[in-house]
Amino acid sequence: MIRAVIIDDEKNNIINLERLLQKHCPEVQLSGSALNAEEGRDLILQQQPDLVFLDIQMPGESGFNLLKSLPRYDFDIIFVTAFDKYGIQAVKFAAIDYLLKPVNVQELKAAVEKVAERNSRKRKNTQLENLVQLLQQQQQKEEHRIALPSGKETRFVHPREIMRCMSSNSYTRFYFDNGEELIVAYPIFEYEALLQDYGFIRCHQSHLVNKRFVKSWIKEGGNYLLLADGSQIPVSRQKKESVSKALMTVK
Numbered sequence: 001m002i003r004a005v006i007i008d009d010e011k012n013n014i015i016n017l018e019r020l021l022q023k024h025c026p027e028v029q030l031s032g033s034a035l036n037a038e039e040g041r042d043l044i045l046q047q048q049p050d051l052v053f054l055d056i057q058m059p060g061e062s063g064f065n066l067l068k069s070l071p072r073y074d075f076d077i078i079f080v081t082a083f084d085k086y087g088i089q090a091v092k093f094a095a096i097d098y099l100l101k102p103v104n105v106q107e108l109k110a111a112v113e114k115v116a117e118r119n120s121r122k123r124k125n126t127q128l129e130n131l132v133q134l135l136q137q138q139q140q141k142e143e144h145r146i147a148l149p150s151g152k153e154t155r156f157v158h159p160r161e162i163m164r165c166m167s168s169n170s171y172t173r174f175y176f177d178n179g180e181e182l183i184v185a186y187p188i189f190e191y192e193a194l195l196q197d198y199g200f201i202r203c204h205q206s207h208l209v210n211k212r213f214v215k216s217w218i219k220e221g222g223n224y225l226l227l228a229d230g231s232q233i234p235v236s237r238q239k240k241e242s243v244s245k246a247l248m249t250v251k
Contacts, residue, residue: 007040037061094131095147
């Protein structure tokens with residue numbers, strides 16, 4: 001069983017989620033709920049749950065501020081929230097599950113299944129720690145780390161270490177500046193949105209490039225970007241204008 005708590009400022013949302021969990025996720029055992037961050041903090045410390053369903057936007061203290069105040073992170077978390085542009089961006093960067101309101105049953109089941117698949121023993125949640133660091137360092141992009149989940153592990157890397165990404169069907173292959181490679185089970189468009197503020201350029205349908213590694217743009221004999229490691233990455237006709245603009249922009 002997965003012992004869980006719900007923290008949401010709207011009672012109706014708590015009742016609705018409780019019903020969905022009882023009907024569709026019998027492996028989840030609810031051990032309490034709270035209507036604000038203060039009560040939620042006490043609930044987490046008292047119950048020591050395996051899983052927390054947490055709303056981001058609450059009056060007074062937000063769900064993010066609640067997380068920042070906790071002394072440890074030995075539980076899994078699923079955010080249940082209305083759309084919040086920066087908040088969801090940070091959550092995706094940390095590779096943490098979230099559900100948008102109103103909650104979709106299939107997405108709820110999939111998120112709970114991911115929690116069930118992970119080790120049920122109490123352990124430090126590095127993804128959650130990474131999220132809190134992101135929230136605390138919003139303006140310090142050089143310190144941000146993106147979580148890249150693969151079959152065996154979740155790697156935490158600085159975007160500056162990523163040289164390029166290449167699409168492989170519904171997977172993305174990451175190439176690092178030290179020569180390492182890593183395949184992640186998410187499509188490349190997900191990472192285009194996450195990495196665009198870190199100097200990455202979508203130069204082709206199948207390629208995303210970190211412009212700090214671009215040595216030159218070769219236009220004779222085909223259009224391609226020459227990278228520091230000698231890689232030649234094609235520039236599609238549709239992307240020429242956006243690539244030119246991005247390469248001329250200093251960040």
